[in-house]
Structures are given as structure tokens and as C-alpha cells.
Amino acid sequence: MSTRRQDQFVDYLLEFYGPGGIYTGSRDPFHRPMTREEARSVTTVLSAHEDFEGDTFDREQARDLVLSWRSKIAAYERPR
Numbered sequence: 662m663s664t665r666r667q668d669q670f671v672d673y674l675l676e677f678y679g680p681g682g683i684y685t686g687s688r689d690p691f692h693r694p695m696t697r698e699e700a701r702s703v704t705t706v707l708s709a710h711e712d713f714e715g716d717t718f719d720r721e722q723a724r725d726l727v728l729s730w731r732s733k734i735a736a737y738e739r740p741r
Contacts, residue, residue, distance in 0.1 A: 662708040662715075667701075670708070670715045674700040674723055684724075699727050 677683050678695035685694045703723045707713050 662713065666715060667704050667708055670704050670719070671697065671700040673715070674704070674720060677720060678724055678727075695724075695727055699730070703727050703730075 674695060675682060675697065678685060679697070679700070680694040682694060685692065700723070703726050706726065707719055707723055708715075713719055
């Protein structure tokens with residue numbers, strides 16, 4: 662996948678899950694907006710697969726993967 666297409670997908674993700682995005686309301690799991698760094702990381706992971714199209718399905722997979730990463734990070738940050 663070209664760098665330009667990856668950048669477009671990052672922008673697409675941030676339109677939905679980034680600061681001021683469609684799904685960043687207080688009742689949504691993305692009440693903390695997706696960062697550009699998270700969007701770039703998840704795009705790198707997903708675009709490595711041959712079935713990656715950069716479509717709605719991939720956007721939702723990206724969301725789920727970032728939420729999974731966040732929950733795992735939070736588990737390590739909890740006091741023991």
C-alpha cells in the first residue's frame with residue numbers, strides 16, 4: 662500500500678475517532694479520541710494484510726484493535 666493511501670486511511674480514522682470525530686462523544690468507547698500515533702500504528706498493522714481495502718470494515722477493525730491495545734496498556738498500568 663502506498664504511503665499516500667496509508668495517510669488517507671489515517672485521516673479517515675481520525676474523522677471518525679480522532680479529536681472532534683463522529684464517534685468521540687462521552688458515551689462512546691472513544692471518549693478519549695484516537696491519536697494520530699495510534700491511527701498510524703494500526704494502519705501499519707492492518708495494511709500489511711493483503712485483504713486490506715481501507716474501507717468501513719477496516720476502519721471498524723482499526724477501532725477494535727486500538728481499543729484492545731488501550732485495555733491491555735491500562736491493565737499493565739494498574740497498581741498491583
